[in-house]
Amino acid sequence: MNPAPHAIVSGASSGIGAAIAARLLQDGWTVTGISRSAPAAGVKHLPLDLARAGADEVRAALADAQATALVHAAGVLRVGELGQLDMEAGATMWRLHVEAACLLAEAVVPRMPDGGRIVLVGSRTSTGSAGKSQYAATKAAMVGLARSWAAELITRGITVNVVAPGATETPMLQDPARGSVPPKPPPIGRFIRPKEIAALVAFLLSPDAGAITGQQVTVCGGASL
Numbered sequence: 001m002n003p004a005p006h007a008i009v010s011g012a013s014s015g016i017g018a019a020i021a022a023r024l025l026q027d028g029w030t031v032t033g034i035s036r037s038a039p040a041a042g043v044k045h046l047p048l049d050l051a052r053a054g055a056d057e058v059r060a061a062l063a064d065a066q067a068t069a070l071v072h073a074a075g076v077l078r079v080g081e082l083g084q085l086d087m088e089a090g091a092t093m094w095r096l097h098v099e100a101a102c103l104l105a106e107a108v109v110p111r112m113p114d115g116g117r118i119v120l121v122g123s124r125t126s127t128g129s130a131g132k133s134q135y136a137a138t139k140a141a142m143v144g145l146a147r148s149w150a151a152e153l154i155t156r157g158i159t160v161n162v163v164a165p166g167a168t169e170t171p172m173l174q175d176p177a178r179g180s181v182p183p184k185p186p187p188i189g190r191f192i193r194p195k196e197i198a199a200l201v202a203f204l205l206s207p208d209a210g211a212i213t214g215q216q217v218t219v220c221g222g223a224s225l
Contacts, residue, residue, distance in 0.1 A: 007071060012033025050104075072100065161216070162215070
């Protein structure tokens, strides 16, 4: 019997990351979750704060990792209009969304088997959104990473994609740090459900998605129409 495939999922203790970890466990994966707080039962926990961890710390934590897939779902949202931008908040989002993706990939991909999978959880705001310029910029950078890595890894059969949710029912949606940018339901009349994002990620990690790489797949409930 072949061993269960192994996924490393960042942000696995809450929101979309937790939903992805739960779905993969349901599908028979072994899951290692990277997060500050402990994830749900069944997920092996690596306690790391990816907004602060350096390259040596990430490399050491993942020194023995043999992963079939890497899912970077850790994220934070800070808002602000031009003229009132918080540079430290912008730097935190860059470290967590972009630098952490690089550190994780650097640690995991060299030992990832051919045919492996990488999914970055981005945002539909990557094309721009009033009051969210710094956040949007970091999510746009994730698309650049994914397309570049997809080109580099294509000969190994490793796919790299971005899943870009719209407003999703997570703790981030009600974060007071959103300030003057309250969440608005998309045209379907409700917010996106984390399990819907998890289902898409599970598909992109499956053998059936082997021809999909270098893409951003948007799940917005019609908000971008």
